[in-house]
Amino acid sequence: MSACLDIANLSAVLPNGQRVLRSVSLAVQPGEVRALVGESGAGKTMIGKAVLGVLPSSVRLVEGDMLLEGEDLGRLQPKARRTLIGARTALIPQDPLTALNPSRRIGPQMTDRLVRILGWSGEKADRRTRQLLDEVQIRDPERVLKSYPHELSGGMRQRVLIAAAFAAEPRLIVADEPTTALDVTVQKQILRLIAALQREHGTAILFVTHDLGVVAKISQKVSVLYAGKVVEEADTAALFAAPQHAYTRALMAATPRYTDPFASLKPVDGAVLAGLAAEIAAADLAWRRPHG
Amino acid sequence: MVEPLFSVRGLKVALPDMTRKPLIGRAPLAEILKGFDFDLPKGSVTGIVGESGSGKSTLGRALVRLLEPSAGSIGFDGRDITHLPEAELRPLRRNLQMIFQDPMSSLNPRRTIASIIAAPLKQNGLGDNLKARVAEALQRVGLPQSFAGRYRHELSGGQRQRVGIARALALSPKFVLADEIVSGLDVSTQAQILTLLEKLAADMGLTVAFISHDLSVIRRLCRQVIVMREGMIVEASATDALFDNPRQAYTRDLIGAIPLPEIDAGWLDIPAAAKAPT
Incomplete structure (x- = not known):
């Protein structure tokens, strides 16, 4: 079975030549949740953006391949690539308030994408949207579809985006x-929802987070990032049972746990x-050599 | 029984509700804190926890009298400060210090770190020997002396928060309000800042109100905890008692919702109890 997403040796640089992704390789199998965990600046969001083809213009991919269901994104013409990414992937963003257009009602925002990108009829898109709102346990879809984003709570907005x-x-x-x-209480509901929908629809998820607690609960596989480099990759269960890299161990020891307050919160x-x-430094040295 | 530094009775705070403001005229008042009674014991760290909108930051601001209560009373160090005018509050301010959530916005971008830390010293008549006092403040929070001449943007998030702590502690205050001071930081930096605050609070005998949404952090740092929800106290007790034996369902929900960094296959399952409430 081919991977849903297969990233091999992906490197990206800033205009000043600084590498922000350092030969990143990772695969997400169909129906699997792969967590990307790291601290700020680790490049975890950058990888997500690279996959979706929405990297900021200052970041240039200089090597590596990205295969989406076996199709090489690098070899496709831009338009074909956008169509493929639009049809096969989706994003659940961090901040639902900035991801939604504040001046449009929820309903058209949700259906537009289905009509414009997938070419569905308005009626089909509408039916599908209501079905998904039901699946994310929104009890009064009529009200939500007619609402503007600011009229909904943070949890509700995130439900809308998950449905979308x-x-x-x-x-x-x-x-x-x-x-x-x-x-936290809303986070738990939303994680439950994502996990349930993911299982039901067999969707693969690349789950970007800084929270090892969330990693432990939601993912089956995990890649630990530091400075744009995957320092450890493992089954989630194996990672928590026996972290191999010193950095992973340090991150775990730094994460607070109410069950063990004095063994946790250890500075790195x-x-x-x-x-x-x-x-x-060694990785960069080795990398520069073949390129002069 | 330790004598309380703060004695709060029947505290209510109402603020203008801008979402219901008419086009012309004043916004109606909304009650954010709906009657609080508690003491903050001297020399210990008290956690204030609650979800967004629970009023925890409003409570903190009322304690340091950035807000004036609409009812009830706040006693600080044996004195009623509930309705003190600003002029009379000013001499007390050196004992009512704050560390803010976001040091990027609470540190002046146009001033050097030294002048940021010196500002409260000058205002409180401790302008003599400034250089030595600033140096001491930097050293206290583990920043090298060379940082004195730098600006906020030249520092990392953790270093900036150290400056925030240095500024708050420069006057050796009796009380420090720490409002979500690590929520913008990475876990590794968070651990450094919290262990620093823990050590300084113990060394200096500070009374700290530690506002946070993170119960794991609170358990480590705080001797007692106030759990808030929608402007009311849900539960207030000693930290260990709260975690080992929470009395309120809401507290249990809050604790149960924390994703611990360990494998727990059933965590995401919807519990049978939630499906069929008894």
Whole structure:
């Protein structure tokens, strides 16, 4: 079975030549949740944007391949690539308020995408939207469809975007910190919802997060990123049972746990950071050589 | 029983509700805090936890009298400060310090770190020997002396928050309000900042109100916890008691919703109890 998403040796640079992605390789199998975890600046959102073809113009991909269901995104013409990405992927963004147009009602925002990108009839799109709103447990779809984004709570807005993401039956969803802005109790509901829909629809998810707690609950596979480099990749269960990389262990020790307050919240050791810096430097040195 | 630094009785705060403001005229008042009674014991860290909109930041602002209560009373260090005018509050301000959530917006971009830390010292008549006092404040929070001449944008998020702490503690205040001071930071930086605050609070005998949405952090740092919801106290007790034996369903829900960094296959399942409430 071919992977839903297969990224191989992806590197990206800024105009000043600084590498922001360092030969990233990862695969997401159909129906699997792969977590991308790292701290700010690790490049986890960058990978999601690269997959969706929405990298900022200053970031240039300089090597590597991205295969979406076996189709090489790098070899496609821009228009064909956009069509393919639009049909097979979707995004659940971090901040639903900026992702929604504040001056339009929810209903047309949700159906437009289905009509314009997938060429569905308005009626079909409308039916599908209502079905998905039901699946995300929105009890009064009429009211929500007629609402403007600011009239809904944060949790409701995120439900709307989850419904919109699943509506087009994408094969892959990039979820970029989808619960970071939410309260813990709402976060739990939203994670439950994403997990249930993901299982039901067999959708693969690239789940970007900084929270190891969320990683443990939602994902089957995980890639740990630091400075644009995958430092560890494992089955989620294996990662939490026996983290291999010193950085992964340090991250785990730094994450607070109410069950073990004094064994957690350990500041990251300077030696770990020094080791990481050396690892990154060595990787860059090795990488520059073939390119002169 | 430790003598309380703060004694709050029947505290209510009402603020203008801008969402219901008519086009012309005043916005109606909405009650944000609906009657609070609690003491903050001297020399310990008290956690204030709640979800967004619960009023925890409003409570903090009322404590340091950035807001004036609409009813009830706030006693600080044996003195009623509920309705003190600003002129009379000013001498007390050196003992009512704040550390803010976002040091990027709470540090002046046009001033050097040294002048940011010196500002409260000058205002409180401690302008003599400024250089030494700033140096001491930097050293206290583990920043090198060379940072004195830098600007906010030259610092990382964690370093900026250290400056925020240095500024708040420069006057050796009796009380510090820490409002979500690590929610913008990465976990590794968060751990550094929290262990620093923990150490300084213990060393300096500070009374701290630590506002946070993160119960895991609260358990580590705080001796007692106030759980808030919709402007009311749900539960207030010693930290260990709260976690080991939460009395309120809401507290149990809050604790149960924390995703711990460990595998728990059933965590995302909808519990049978939720499906069929008894």
